[in-house]
Amino acid sequence: MSSSTLLPYRLIATDLDGTLLRGDHTVSERSRAALAAATAAGAAHIVVTGRSVPWARQILDDLGYDGLAVCGQGAQVYHAGEHRLLTSVTLDRQLAGLALAKIEAEIGPLFLAASQDGLDGDVLVGAGYQYHPELPVIHMKDDSRLWSSPLNKLYVQHPNLDDDALAKVAREVAGDLVGVTMAGEGIVEILPLGLSKATGLSIAARRLGLKAADTIAFGDMPNDLPMFAWAAHGVAMANAHDELKAVADEVTTSNEEDGIAVVLERLLAAAA
Secondary structure, eight states, rough: OTOOSSSSSSSEEEEEIIIITTTTOOOOHHHHHHHHHHHHHTOOOEEOOOOOOHHHHHHHHHHOOOOOEEEEGGEEEEEEETTEEEOOBOOOOOHHHHHHHHHHHHOOOOOEEEEEEETTOEEEOTTTTTOOOOOOOOESSGGGGGHHHHHHHHEEEESSOOHHHHHHHHHHHHHHTEEEEEEETEEEEETTTTTTHHHHHHHHHHHHOOOOGGEEEEEGGGGGHHHHHSSSEEHHHHHHHHHHTEEEEEEOOOHHHHHGHHHHHHHHHHHH
16 A cells, blocks of 8 residues: 555545445445545555445455455454455354343344354344345244354344334343444344444454554444544445434435545545
8 A cells, every 4th residue: 555645544444335335235436436546546445334244245246345344343354355254253142142131021022133153154034024135044933043153243123113212222221241233224233242343443454554543434324433433534424324423524425426436536636
């Protein structure tokens, strides 16, 4: 990487869904061109996504992305060019089971899914859990299979509570055992305690010899809050959750309107 880059940020961290990706799960030519120009100017681009590697790999390959990616909400640092996991953090299944029991004692039965650890880990989906139909999953006949192998996270849904309310209750009753985050519509996740996009991003950045002070981060959901707190500059998309907009250093246009490209083009023009 060039140490003489004129850009104010040497590391560009981008979320995928609702941020770099449009609603049809593609990346626009304008966004691709802006990221290519920024990397040509000496910056590094790191994808930081809640998706575990199996759900992110096809998108990264389509982008021609061969750098480091932080996946699974920070649990996995993945070398896209080598198709190799560099780090992987798993959820303590005993603690997770206890956390679920405490949450269900408070608000009743949950619908469950789980993301298995590893490059080829499956996403297991229990009865009643609503998921994006384009994503590959394995349906469980009973939830005991949930605990059969190492996991990087659990997904929980409630028949009546909305995502924000569910996340709030889960944090209140089980936040001393596990991490809880809301990553998108219908996506409340149970994570290893202390794990976030920021922890994974800091590991990946260190491997590149970069720091928080070098970083501009783009996101749209509450799971991006730790990444914004870590980075020097946080940019929320116009379509972002109000909680993220409230702490962002700036708000750009939406993911459908090339919000990342708008900011990068401005920075590149200022540096020219």
